[in-house]
Amino acid sequence: MQQIDTLLDARWIIPVEPAGAVLEHHSLALHDGQILDLLPSEQARQRYQPREHHQFPSHALIPGLINTHTHAAMTLFRGLADDLPLMTWLNDHIWPAEGAWVNPEFVHDGSELAIAEMLRGGTTCFSDMYFFPDITARAAASSGIRATIGLIMIDFPTAWAAHPDEYLDKGLKLHDSYRHHPLIRTAFAPHAPYTVSDAPLSRIQTLAEELDIPIHIHVHETASEIEQSLQAHHQRPLARLQQLGLLSPRLLAVHMTQLTHEEISQLAVSGSHVIHCPESNLKLASGFCPVHALDQAGVNVALGTDGAASNNDLDMFSEMRTCALLAKAVAGDASAVSAETALRMATLNGARALGIDDITGSLRPGKAADVVAVDLGDIETQPLYHPISQLVYATGRDKVSDVWVAGVQLLAGRQLTRLDSQQLRQRAELWRARIAASDENHQHHQP
């Protein structure tokens, strides 16, 4: 009998690799933060002596979900303003609120609230883009979640930095301080082609190769972005990025609602990744990303929730479902983006985009023990013909019972083990009172 840290026996295990596999009455053996073995439960009981032994008689174990694009701290703006034309929303609500409130304390409290919500919803890794990324990195590290923290860059001054050189300096310093951290990685995060000039984009491209980290950027979010670029640069934003050398397997191009056939080919050939945020694209009326065409062309498509100000949740179960449903209508093909494909987009494809698919994204021995238990035993998922179908089309995040990141249990029976829910709620309420009062002064349109 081999001594191990943890044994998880489950009714079903859905490892994502190999594709489509659904293992019944199997177990995951976890040791030293990693997946040691995946085998039939009967054999597991004879082979391993675990320090902790969990039974999941009506659950599926899946790899932790990866939220590949969010602005965690913006959770404090959740529902502040909805249902408004984009420019009213930005000018009268979001930008004044950011100007007034974005500081280290805000980013800390917003990031912790976001991390709590993500863990409770089965998300074990997130890729962030926001101001004060040092604070989000610290919140992530202390919570135990896995994260890729965006080193934000934008042409204009903000509370975080005054000019491109300062954004870069602060970003590089942050990168250095997490160089050897087991869970926290960094990516360059130039905001968008329309807010970052050629010079800093080129510099980022060079540095990303030197440091071997991804570049996380909003691209082709709306039709008006394309029009503005044609006027200002006489080319579409993606063409400009290509000219600057950014199209490569390091590129995470977020949104991509406007795409020609040629651009889909360019993305495929260059190995660039598309980060699809279906609910944010719908809510802001940005357009429809051609997910099925991208997938068919061989482009790696991963999923993100975007920030809670434009979603309004950080729910990757809902995002998987919306992705699978919407892709069919957009493609005019009910067989587009199957449940299995949506689950892969929310797990392994996210890990590939972030360059960490050797570490996470599937339940394979040797990878980190990033594991989520989802209870499929309730009325809402009966009868159960195909577990992957139920996970994507019938289950909600409320059925996530237990979550491990690198072998550490961060959610146990729906209770957070490291974060204090009561305190998070109290701090959110303090922020609400302050922000609502200031929003009243700024807004001209009552939502």
Place this chain on the structure above:
Amino acid sequence: MQQIDTLLDARWIIPVEPAGAVLEHHSLALHDGQILDLLPSEQARQRYQPREHHQFPSHALIPGLINTHTHAAMTLFRGLADDLPLMTWLNDHIWPAEGAWVNPEFVHDGSELAIAEMLRGGTTCFSDMYFFPDITARAAASSGIRATIGLIMIDFPTAWAAHPDEYLDKGLKLHDSYRHHPLIRTAFAPHAPYTVSDAPLSRIQTLAEELDIPIHIHVHETASEIEQSLQAHHQRPLARLQQLGLLSPRLLAVHMTQLTHEEISQLAVSGSHVIHCPESNLKLASGFCPVHALDQAGVNVALGTDGAASNNDLDMFSEMRTCALLAKAVAGDASAVSAETALRMATLNGARALGIDDITGSLRPGKAADVVAVDLGDIETQPLYHPISQLVYATGRDKVSDVWVAGVQLLAGRQLTRLDSQQLRQRAELWRARIAASDENHQHHQP
């Protein structure tokens, strides 16, 4: 002090009428199955002596949700086959399964499972269309939920009836037997223009006026339905229905993904209702219903989940959210279908479509006590700026804690009071085993 049955004190009450109202620290006084009063909690405590007194310190009370289009019994086919082209899905899975399994026992067990799921998700009224409607009516009546049962009509023979006359006879008999029931109503439910001939449609139109009940029918679900009608009848389906006299405030036209400007005007002028099923339309790649244009034209739009075989849940919270998000992208306008509008579509507009807005659909004294408590106190709905935004964009059905229909509590602390969850799960599992074995024999495409 006036003696009453029940007093509900809540942090927020969202009555839907008047539009946009959010009342803080108010109470609902319920008596004899009706809403007696809606007033500040402080006054309520001085005025009423309730037999039962409930406190909802972090909850919103809303009118019970109305699922205006479903096929309840099909819940037993939930997830049987997904992600397939429409004709493969029908020919190789759904039709063989219906042929083999649709009988009174199946319809009873499927309807009860559906009712349990709906009640747990805050739905207090549903409008159904399926075979053996007598069985669904009985299941609804014994569960205590409110329902409008469709008297199904289709040209071809099924296990329920052999020919149009028999469908009609059985339907009229069912209508008569529930004529004085407090919760169960009926509607004619001719399946679709392409499956019901002119003669039975005309007969139904005449009878619907005589009996004063609605007509519930699938119309313009897909583009190919329009093409087929142009070939067979030299007119679009809606034009044919108009010629037969069906366009009126009695008509519930379900789906409507294909609509010209003229047709939108015809619907508005005739007072016909559109029942929008956004998730089913997406999943079957049927098309996009122009919800915002319909709403702007003054057409009453209500919401339905459709059956669980094409959704795959009966979750009206998710349907509200998908409706609000999708309508913005389809209209290219982020201010289309606000949270408040989506909530109205899921409540009062459903009641209007069914002709029961004098009875339910809003929390107004004199209406039935169809009330749902939703807990907005959890992390996922913090911070809370606007309760209606949180209800539509951030809350899930799992936050529904308590449900009353006509003053009778059917869900208490998430537990069903009349239906036995354990027994429902066991029966669903029995059906799964039988149906899965038979599906294996029929199917050519493994989903």
